[in-house]
Amino acid sequence: MKILLAVDGSAHSLAACRYLAAFPLGKPTEVEILTVVNPPDVVLTGQTELWYPQFIEHQEERARQVTETARDAISHLDASVTSHQMTGHIGHCIVERAKENQADVVVVAAKGHSAFERVLLGSVSDYVATHAACSVLVVRPEIGEDGQPVQDVPEGRIGHATIAVDNREVSTKLMDELCQFAWTDQHHLVAITASVKLEVFREDILATTMEEAARRRTEARRCADAASERLLECGARSEGYSIEVEHVGEGLVDFAESNHSDLIVLGDTGRSALSRFFLGSTSRYVLHHVHCSVLIIR
Template sequence: MKVLLAVDGSVHALHACKYLTAFPLPHPLQVEILTVVNPPEVVLSAQSELWYPQFIEHQEEIARQATTASQRAIQGMDAEVTTHQMMGHIGHCIVERARDEKFDLVVVAAKGHSAFERVLLGSVSDYVSTHATCSVLVVRQEVPEGDKPVDQSLPPRLRRGMIAVDERGVSDAMMGQLCRFAWTKELQLTTVTASVKLEVFREDILATTMEEGARRRAEARRCADAAAARLNTCGANASGASIEVEHVGYGLVQYADEIKSDLVVVGDSGRGLISRMLLGSTSRYVLHHVHCSVLVVRKGRESAT
């Protein structure tokens, strides 16, 4: 698997590096550490010519330091590690590099824990997760419980993961991609299908509505169990679950919090630019609102047309 690890030297990026070392990536593994120098938009003048070269030199030094720190953070990984530096719009450069070099996965850090910051997500991670043609892992830092600090020197522990599945073809494609990962029995996965509650406005259709609701719940559970069974054939420790909700995205976020998930996996069909820009209302809602890291799974390089 080819992984593009985008870093900027921030504590969020370093956490993403450590998270990656704990992630069940398949072998052989290639990791490229990417830094991007984002030059300011200035009007060239005699005055700007005095400070602009020094500014770029300073930013390039920051990028070099970020690369060195990231190499140190992932040095225990069994992977071929290379580095690359680009100049330009950060999000554009990451997406362009991932597409041109045919990476399978892009790893970026999200920023912020508050509700407001989660909705904003971070301009770079939001752009990359929306526009990349391959899968994207958006890493959020663990929120400490109470007054207990998180030990940043240790890699995060992946204990529970939630995979949102549905009855469409995108879920079948997503399962195919997920079976490439090196899942272990220590990571407990839950495949979840959400069915929307049916509201009854007339008493004369109550029985029919209840029957349809039961059918939907049964189909949702069947879909979740089938996805879990497929993952188990790939060495995972997965079980199925279904939830009945009024809003699918909100219900998935609430369920992820309930089971204390360290990772949420959502799918994206990647049927073209418009689809990628929209990402899908449910996947995008989960990406913006869930408290943990999110893996957005796309079909792969061949679908990037």
């Protein structure tokens, strides 16, 4: 498994490193630590040429220090660790490096934590989650009383996770990817299906609608239970669950928060340039509103 870990030296970024270090990766892993120097958008004149080279040199030195800090944070991972530095638009560089290096997962920190900030998310994490061709882990670290990320992440940080599944092909891919991780009975994974409630506006179709709703509930629970069985086979504690909601994204967010999930996992089907731009209404809603980290599997 190839992982691209994008870091910038912020407290959120360091928390993402520690989150990754506690993730049950399992199989032999390659981690590349990526730093990006984002030069200021200025017109080079005689005056700017006096300070611009020194500015870039300073930023490159800081990037090297950030890399070493990240390397220390993941030092106990059973992985080969390399580093790479790029210059340019941060989000674009991350996406391009992931493609160039054929990364399986990009790890990036989110900076929004209040309800308002989560909607804004963060330009880099939002860009990467939307445009990367591979899976993306957006880490939203726990925030302490001082308003800063909690840095002391214990082993087995992923205690509870919500796995959103359905009966589409994307869920099969999602389960295949999830079963590559080293889950144990210390991980409690809930496979959940969320479907939209059927509304009835005419009495003459009430019986038919109720029958269809019952069929959907049965199918949804069957799908969740099947996913749960696979997760059990992969070593995790797991259970299936299904909910009927008015808005799927909102339902998943509410479920993850009420169950104190450390992670929510979603599948994303869109791979065309246009579909990547829109990401997917459910995935985007969850990414922007949920309190915990998000793993989008592609």
